[in-house]
Amino acid sequence: MAGTVDPTDITTLSPLILGGATLKQEYNENPSQVPIVNILKYAFSNGINAIDTSPYYGPSEAIYGDALDQIRDEFPRNTYFICTKVGRIQLDEFDYSREHVRFSVKRSCERLRTDYLNLVYLHDIEFVPMSQTLEALKELKKLKDEGIIKNFGLSGYPVDYLRRVTKHCFEKEPEIGPLDAVLSYCNLNLQNMLLKHHADEWKQDSKLKSISNGSILAMSLLRSQPTLSFHPCSQGLRTCADNAARYCEQNDTELADLANKFALSEWLNNGPTVIGVSNLDELKAALSSYSIVKASNGVLSAGDKKLIEHIQSEIFGKHLNETWPSGIEHPASVQNST
Template identity: 50%
Template sequence: MIGKAEVIQPYSIKNLPPLIIGGAVFNHQYSSDPYSLPVPSLIESAFQKGLNALDTSPYYGPSEEIIGEALQKITFPRETYYICTKAGRVKLDEFDYSRENVRKSVERSLKRLNTTYLDLVYMHDIEFVVPDQIIEALKELSLLKKEGLIKNFGISGYPVKFLYEIALRCKQEIGPLDAILSYCNGCIQNTLLFEYYDKFISDCGVKVVLNGSILSMSMLRSGKTHDFHPAAPELKKAVDEIAQDLKSKNIELAELATRFAIREWLFKYNSGIVLGVSNLDELDAAVQCYLDVKNNVDDDSALVSQVQKSLGKHMNETWPSGNH
């Protein structure tokens, strides 16, 4: 057990647990039938282990509805857990950051998730939208916070430098963001997020910086990378060769990458990781990785160095996203 879930009082976004259950896997991109996933038992078990936070989005297909239904079946009262969701991204190539849509999106999320308030709402994948539109959307989230419908607001996206630029502008024009979520930038293949952590906190006044997709949307594992992954074929090939070499030595890249992110991000920066798990075995494996790192069970330093050296020019390689 990581820590017992308790009533969140006094309320603080900084009390988010070290591992946050990501609802991106409760959709058709990651699962042929997301409705068949054991979400109620997964959430119940996660909360019992102290992982009392969920991250989702309207963009993740049925994820909000699946989570909302599951929350009606668990034994934990609403005041003991956090619900984080997003607004603005409608479809793969469709975004609506208008203030009217932001409000409607939040109201719809409240209904889907069967709650009277949301703990955190991000503007989703901001790199696809021009800065002025982002600021207007954040103004609406700020107003919704004042109204009590949401407790915190922030931004999510892939390009770390752009996230920083918007966070800095938001501080100057609206006030500091409560949270930032970046993905695939705080993992064994890409550590760019580490370089920006202090800047987000000191320059922008952000309360919490969260690290998502530490397995880089399925790329950092011995299994097949999902077809939708936007990385260059050369990068995916290089990672797969490393993964297969490790597998021949009875080492799973996904486990090594999970321990790396937990050690280098969670424990060094004391900030959370959004983790996509679709069943109890994956949840238990993630918690075990956390406990192994906490208890210094494994010294992965040599293996990590080997992997990052083998990546060569592909270390910290990124891919285009939106307008960046």
């Protein structure tokens, strides 16, 4: 039997967290065919103690809930963390009302077959006015006080805006107080290092317990297969990624493997990394990359370093750290952000 975890202590989240976004149809045409039971068993048997999902990820919560129920005898509820989200419903549909936040949390508990959630994020906060975000956070804080959730925080893409909100909550919102956690995605990978530039000071100025790094392949950008059609990046960045994949192939390397090792090495000892996998081979590859990085204390091989330096300077070049538009424009004044 796996060891138990303190349900409130997210500082003990495993270095890798099993993500649920790959259970959306955009990533897998038939999510129910993903061998999630076997993936969970292998993950939980090899050091991973947390999953991360969302109602926005299609059937992800229900699929996870059914799978977790099937392995409950081997892996009881108190041996892993469940992280999920609230607020994002569809691509262009959000509901940050207090009523929906509470409804969504209780629905997630039902889908995931649990009476509590270890961590709940507001999902992609850049798409709604800050005033709505603050109201939703107040309801999450209330749910935490009631014990239904153990930790709460927010997720999104623009690092500077996420940091601004967390700092504001700590300094100026006593009804909310310091948030517990943040999930940033696509901001610490082979193409974008913005999260690394913020991390240490961010934890301190917002009193965060955890910052997680998600989508280390930048939503399919950093792999040999074509970038998915829905990706919001510029055509220039998409072309750079294609060139990076060809360069890796010429050097007998898979771009995704190199990108995984790079992101894991850069975020090692900073916080968890959320990984999205669709089969056991992908999970094993991610665990192998982490083991290699961990064993070398984050120091990559000379060969990998040479490839990375060429890709970042010669292929991505001016597109290194390039971001894409995400969300609405937010006024500088919180009072005017309505």
